[in-house]
Amino acid sequence: MTKITGIIIPCYNEYYRLDKKKFCNFLNQKTNYHLCFVNDGSSDNTLKMLLELREFNPKKISVIDLENNQGKATAVQTGANYLADIEHIDNIAFLDADLSTSLEEMDNLVTKLNSNPKLTMVFGSRKTEESNNIERNIARKVLSNFIGFFIQFILQLPIKDTQCGAKVFKKSIIENVYSQQFISKWLFDIEIFLRLKRHIGIKDLLSSISEEPLDSWIEVEGSKITLKDSFLIPINLLMIWFNYFKIRTHTKNASDIFNLKKNDYMVR
Template sequence: MTKITGIIIPCYNEYYRLEKEKFLTFLGNNPLYHLCFVNDGSSDNTLEMLNELKQINPKNISVLNLETNQGKATAVQTGANYLAELDFIENIAFLDADLSTSLEEMDNLVQKLNNNPKLAMVFGSRKAEESNNIDRNIVRKFLSNFVGFFIRFILQLPIKDTQCGAKVFRKSIIENVYSQRFISRWLFDIEIFLRLKKHIGLKDLLNHISEEPLDSWIEVDGSKITLKDSFLIPINLLIIWFSYLKVNTPSKNTIAVGQLKVNYTMVK
């Protein structure tokens, strides 16, 4: 069976940053991909631009529109649940719209997943020892390392980089990861690992996920996370930690932290 991978690209005011030609060229060279752009209530002309992209390649591009800004977590979650309903989709991934991690790097992660049937998730890492050409602001790097310490404490897993915006999952685990609303708008990656840890179990989890070093990663100007958001990160981490401590070991279905109810429209 041909394995088609759906890639979710959450978009909020990306009109001046999104490089349309790179996405179109990638699809032209890689027909086993489907791109799902989720417009997260943008106030600029992002939605119009995404509509133009869909008109160029309607077969391999979907556009979902959230009327109001919900945050990256809900945008990705909406895309994941939509793609999970498509019969031809085998894997589901998400990638930042600025392509700080390239589409080619994503393809490497997907191939890793496809080549190892034991894996349920593969994710990129900017901190693995083998990573090359990682271009990042020194202040953000310091903050990332500082926050990373607390994240590793919460997860109790030997993961170097939870926050890289390049992850791919087998469709079979999407319900367990994405059916329930995330607590955080931006730190939902941590919740993904906590949900997998509860679903698969700590003992077996490391046999089902793989952290892969990126050959390149470039920090692109125009981050949607404000200075205020950065100061709130420790508080958000504590909220996530205590919330998931309350959750009992789930059944084979999902972790209940609130049903996801989001209204969106699909651009035709």
């Protein structure tokens, strides 16, 4: 039986960057995907464009509208919890709207996940020795390596690239990963690994995830991470470290922590 994968595409002011034709062509070629676009409170005509795109295939395209901009973490989390309630979807992924990692690369990650019953998560990597055709601004590469050092210190896991915006999960682990609100708008990928590490332990985690080299990855101009966000990265890392490693005296219910209510967004 064909497994269906739902792909979340968070969108914030993507009117001039989102390539509708590529998404439509992908759905024409691949019948085992459902695209879930999450409009993260865009101030341009992104929502209008997404609604027009949905008309191409209403059964295979969903559009979620967040009234206010809340950041990539909440956009992805909202999409994940929405897709988890759709019975016929088996895997849930997320991918950047600019397609710096292509839909074809995502398909490769999904194939890897479906081919191994022991795996519960597969993610792309721009930093493995096998990765090819990775185009990136030198300054961003230096900053990425600097931040990566601190990420490794926090995670204590042999993962080379936590921040690549292409990840796919089996539906069975979605609740463990996405039921709680994330601390950081942009560094939530680190929290994903920390949550899985806490839930199943290091040994089982390493045997159930796979970091796959990308054949290509292209940095697209128009990043939504502002200069202010860049300066806040060290603070965000410190907050993540403190919240995940401090001694907790009690545990809250997931429903208490995940405070994004359904009336905060609308499925179009």
